[in-house]
Amino acid sequence: MLEAGSPPSEATITSLARVVASDPEGADEAFELVATMRDKYGQAPRLRSYSPVLAAFRRTGEASKAYAVEDHMAASAVSPEEPELAALLEVSAKAGDAGKVYEYMLKLRRAVGCVSEETAEVLEGWFRSEKAAMAGKAEWDAQQVKDAIVANGGGCHQLGWLRNGPWMVQRVTVAADGECGGCGCRLASVDIDMEETNTFADSVSGLALERETKANFSQFQEWLEAHKEYEAIVDGANIALYQQNFSEGGFSLGQSSWMLL
Incomplete structure (x- = not known):
């Protein structure tokens, strides 16, 4: 060739x-x-x-x-x-x-x-x-491990091997409710980690900037940054419109008020 x-x-x-x-x-x-x-x-x-x-x-x-x-x-x-x-x-x-x-x-x-x-x-x-x-490490900071598990979505601390000694290896089944057939404990749900969270947030921001005026969304981002103590932000208008079917285009003010409370 x-x-x-x-x-x-x-x-x-x-x-x-x-x-x-x-x-x-x-x-x-x-x-x-x-x-x-x-x-x-x-x-x-x-x-x-x-x-x-x-x-x-x-x-x-x-x-x-x-x-x-x-x-x-x-x-x-x-x-x-x-x-x-x-x-x-x-x-x-x-x-x-x-x-x-x-x-x-x-x-x-x-x-x-x-x-x-x-x-x-x-x-x-x-x-x-x-x-x-x-x-495996003989000693470790328990609080550091807990914080790392939360930061990584609850699935893994990613800090390396903790403790040493022989492992018990066996194959088990997990029930529909998450209970392990080997140890009897219920497996925890795993959330997305911080890297995935940031990627998701950037994607949402990108979509918002495409659909909203940049100035308005930037102001909203600044407001969020100033109110980090809030664990959730509720969109009252969308909640009020949920499962509503008003031909005039209105929405349920009562439903919005109740959800915000």
Whole structure:
């Protein structure tokens, strides 16, 4: 193709990388193909370009090289999905790198709602390992943990492993009401974290600025900033219009007054 003056496409390079990566000695060469496709041929690598490379380093257990692949993915604005995160988790677990295992577990939590059987086995393998039993802080600030849980939506403190010792690993079912069949506790609802909250707020602001006059909305934002103690702001007019059907266009003043009280 090159001799004929026809540069390869991303799909062609990815296919070649997949073939090369299948060879026990080909992982480094496969990564080189993917990592240089932009500079050599002007092609942007995609998720499918990196997957066979990560799978190859997963088989060889070369954690540092797998991390280099993820760094290149980030530089190319490509986010790993479950198969790629499972590969990174496994090489981290085999290397005994508790910090990296924790990092990829958090990324996996954000990326997927339910893991596959293969990924579940990777997680179980880590928690049954001696390295997992040894990982963890002996002391921590309980208030800091509580504050972090609230800030992260109630699902995870993201402060690393707390306490150490062997883990009890078992598969259980969760009832419709959230009760765990293993410990009998009821699982808590998880809210969006602060990053997601800010993203949502920015999106709402953007929509409001499109529909309202900028000056009016800016004044409202300033008012909100000055009244941070309020936990909720009620739109009385929309409440009064809720489930109303007045042909004249009016609304229920009584309903609005009652809701505001």
